[in-house]
Amino acid sequence: MSATFSAQDPRALAEAPPMLSLRGVTKSFGAVEVLRDVDLDVRYGRVTALVGDNGAGKSTVIKAIAGIYTFDGGDYRFEGEPVNVTNPKQANAMGIEVVYQDLALCDNLDIVDNLFLGREITSNGLLDDETMEKRARETLASLSVRTVSSVRQKVASLSGGQRQTVAIARSVLWNSKLVILDEPTAALGVAQTEQVLKLVRQLADNGLAVILISHNMNDVLAVADDIAVLYLGRLATQIDAKSVSHAEIVQLITSGRLDVDSARATTTISTGERSGSESTDQGAI
């Protein structure tokens, strides 16, 4: 998270060509068509929230962006160049970092080992554990992590929030350009949620592009600049976060359309808001 990006005019950032853009991408698992014709633009210095109901295809989109899967068809451009990302290492090399919904940590390794997994620092072919530990401590300190008693603790012994912190710290250890977070606050308490959201905002303010997946509309409205709504594997819309209300996003998520009248009608109801995990009850659609 070194300050690679100087403070830039937010308007210039918003109008600059997107750092990542998807056009008409598709993805199927066997006969199941999970993504149909999805368009997405992600810009430097902005948090792009990716929302949608359970099974809408959010995780699939980001896994394909990060090279875990590959898109079956469509156009994937990174910094204006068409790219074909086929493995996670390639995505890492391009500057893409992902914090997964199902935390990809190894329980039998400690915090430092997990932070540097796959990109260990070596000298003369041997692991440089001291340098890695020092950098790990510095990074955690810079994120104001106070809850971890030792960076040599096995990850198995950490709480959900601590594990999430480790996962996020992992993405900022490197000079990344795009950080993707899949429901980073789903398992967190109030204080840690706030901490993580602050961190997400900070990443974007430093000039990074951020994709945030969340079911919690309060979180989304708190940090997002753009909101992209997926509905049954299709992109319903991508809009500026300032131009939509809580109720309108909910309607987009549940019906894939924005019917002006009913949106206004639901405004009153939806003040009893959907909080993160409760969104599952919309699964009937």
Add this chain to the structure above:
Amino acid sequence: MSTVTGRDLPGLADAPDKRATTALSDYLAKVRGGDVGALPAVLGLIVLALVFTGLRSDTFPTTFNFANLINQGAGVIVIAMGLVFVLLLGEIDLSAGFTAGTAGAVLGVAVTNHGMPWWIGVIVCLASGALIGLVIGLLVARLGIPSFVVTLALFLALQGVLLQIIGEGGQISISNPTLLAVMNSNLALWQGWVLYVLVVVGFGAVSYRRMAKRRAKGLHAERFSVWGFKFCTLVVLLGIVTFLLSRERSVNVEATSIMGVPMVVPVLILLLVGLTILLNRTAFGRHVYAVGGNAEAARRAGINVANIRLICFIICSTMAAVAGILIGSRDNGVTPNTGGNQTLLYAVGAAVIGGTSLFGGKGRPVDAIVGGLVVAIIANGMALLNQPAGVVYVVTGLVLLVAASVDALSRRRAAATGRF
């Protein structure tokens, strides 16, 4: 937050220097939390040694028997060292025993039947082991067949190969003096003491440098007194061992004199150090643990999981080939039964008794040595008690079950307390 500050936060700062008593209570907490390491095996070693000493005080606690024990255990220990790599992945290699036999037969054919120099024989032998590992690895890592099935098939197939090479009831004798020396000769007394000094100073220097380096970087480091205690323990223990092995242990001193550290000991030390560095100090080793702990996480971290699997199976089979050389040297030849019978079970038992988990993600090469010595003591002591083979098998089987139970229980305990 854009710049990394070096400041230590209260909760994050490990005390850079812990009191010796804290180190002890930390260790006890670790054990209570299910992270028992080699502790059960070491305790087992002591108890077994005391029991057999009590039962056969005339023959068991002799230096002759002690040296004999090391030679008896060497083959199993080396196979177990290789098995640690596949066990770390949560896989198994049931064919390792017959891989040892087959590679040993290849060595015999090369050196005895074709008159090649011993070192070419060794290369061919190791290559045949690596080839077997490559085949297993490809079938498991690329085709995705469970290793249990692949190696069970190879267990049978290699037995057949061994039989074909040697012939029913046959034997390939090994008479090359260099090869025989590995298991049948001892270091000169001075060489034994040089080895002792090398090991002790090497351990001391490496661990001291590590401690100093950590302290210099302001990281939590072992307290000097704790390091000193460990170092002195090693100096005394290995000193006693070297002293005992340096005494005359021939039953008939007029006929022959037997003394000195067995030649196989430096071989075992070399393998132990090499494999430990590979697992603990290289990125490859770290990736092996990662794949064993969470293969999906490893894959997402950009680790080539299939390659790691492949290499681990190759290492395992190559180590089995090394064991094949040792067993061939000890038995002065190879028969269709070399590496058969209880060899594999003893090797798996050695690794598990030493503290390597059958569930993957946890284990060290040194486990193979500690566990291998436990297995060797049981076999050796029971033989001195003139117990029939049947009883020895039953007892060893029970010990393996106990070790597996300790593994499973400590794992459950670890899951409950959040330690791995």
